[in-house]
Amino acid sequence: MPAAVYLLGLTIFSLVTAEFMVAGMMPALAEDFSVSLAQVGNLIAFYALGMALGAPPVTVLVVARGIGNKRALLGLLVVYVLSAALGAAAPSYTVLLLARVLMGVSSAACIGLCMTLCASLVAPAARGRAVAVVLAGLMLSPVIGVPLTNIVEHHFGWRASAWLIVALSLLCAVLVATCLKPSAGDRQTPLRQQWLSLGNPALWGAYLTSGLIIGATFAGFSYITPILLDAVGVLPSQVAPLLALYGVANVLGNLLVGRIADSHTYSALGWGLVLLMLAMAGFAMAGQVVWLNLGCFIAIGLTGVALNPAMVARVMKAAEPGALVNALHTSVITAGLALGSWAGGAAIDAGYGLRAPLWVGAVLALCGVLSLLRPWLGARTATPCNAV
Incomplete structure (x- = not known):
């Protein structure tokens, strides 16, 4: 695997760490700016909103001006570093x-460009494995990145954690500028051709399944701490180790799916969604059986977000992986995350109990299976014919 693929993984690691680091420092931010925890939570929500709504127009602008993928990634990383520095030095909550x-707008566009550059660095048959390496940065973020920023915040304050993200992002920008060599895939596909790619129904089918997978996952995971504490009966001191174990399951699942994403794309997505649905439903019905609760929790970690390599491989098979195609995929995934989190919270507010988000996740996973059923069965019946 080219070294540049690992550099792209490090870049995504820094971007995703910055997105979720706020969750580990909510009390400090609330106290420093004299705002409520709900307002601090908006720092995550508005980051996600920037990712969902800002990436497509920024990418269209980049493609329309014919800026190469490497130059575009470098420029957006500079914007990201400046935005992160503004946040680290922010004198008020509004700033x-x-x-x-x-940061959200530039982050989503950067992730889309990382996927495009990754696809250009390897042969088409190896794209799934390369994407798994790049997305390992996303998986390692909750295991290493977010806990590290939490430790720094605990000892030196939240601004120190924010400046750490600035330094890491700046390092990525420097490495992209000096180590990422231009390739044939660095040239932008003309905007008209990328627009035409968006007319492919198979591409929107892939987008729909991806949004449902992430929505199903975060419907339950967004509320996992109160579920573990109040519904399962886990001790507060045990939550962090369990979340770390979940993160390890994410990494292992990502590596496994990455191995089969190219050759068995639909099977990886289909069986992964079935397992996710069963794990969500099992977790919802586990009652006080601790081993069943924790087993289902880890099973969600092995599927869910870990299906990302197969999700990306399906998108790359449906359309040429241009910057706009990948940016829209990132936006759809972010929208799915927001939908799942909102639906899970709405179920709790409606009085259905703390485990209600898990049922929401199971229903969304079932919808994901249904959205995949036709192409999945088509791929299974086509395989023997191709072999003959």
């Missing part, structure tokens, strides 16, 4: 919120 929106 920090604005900085987070700008």
Whole structure:
């Protein structure tokens, strides 16, 4: 695997760590800016909103101007570093919120470009494995990145954690500028051709399945701490190790799916969704059986987000992986995350109990299976014919 693929993984690691680090420092931010925890939570929500709504127009602008993928990634990383620095030095909550929106917009566009560059660095048959390496940065973020920023915040304050993200992002920008060599895939596909790619129904089918997978996962995971504490009966001191174990399951699942994403794309997605649905439903019905609760929790970690390599491989098979195609995929995934989190919270507010988000996740996973059923069965019946 080319070294540049690992560099792209490090870049995504820094971007995703910045997105979720706020969750580990909510009390400090609330106290420093004299705002409520709900307002601090908006720092994550508006980052996600920037990712979902900002990436497509920024990418269209980049493609329309014919800026090469490497130059575009470098330029957006510079914007990201400046936005992160504004957030680290923010004198008020409003300035920090604005900085987070700008970070979200540039982050989503950067992730899309990382996927495009990754596809250009390897042969088509190896794209799934290469994407798994790049997305390992996403999987390692909750295991290493977010806990590290939490430790730094605990000892030196939240601004020190924010400046750490600035330094890491700046390092990525420097490495992209000096180590990422231009390739044939660095040239932008003309905007008209990328627009035409968006007319492919198979591509939107892939987008729909991806959004449902992430929505199903985060419907339950967004509320996992109160579920573990109040519904399962886990001790507060045990939550962090369990979340770390979940993160390890994410990494292992990502590597496994990455191995089969190219050759068995639909099977990986289909069986992964079935397992996710069963794990969500099993977790919802596990009652006080601790081993069943924790087993289902880890099973969600092995599927869910870990299906990303197969999700990306399906998108790359449906359309040429241009910057706009990948940016829209990132936006759809982010929208699915927001939908799942909102639906899970709405189920709790409606009085259905703490485990209600798990049922929401199971229903969304079932919808994902249904969205995949036709192409999955088509791929299974086509395989023997191809072999003959």
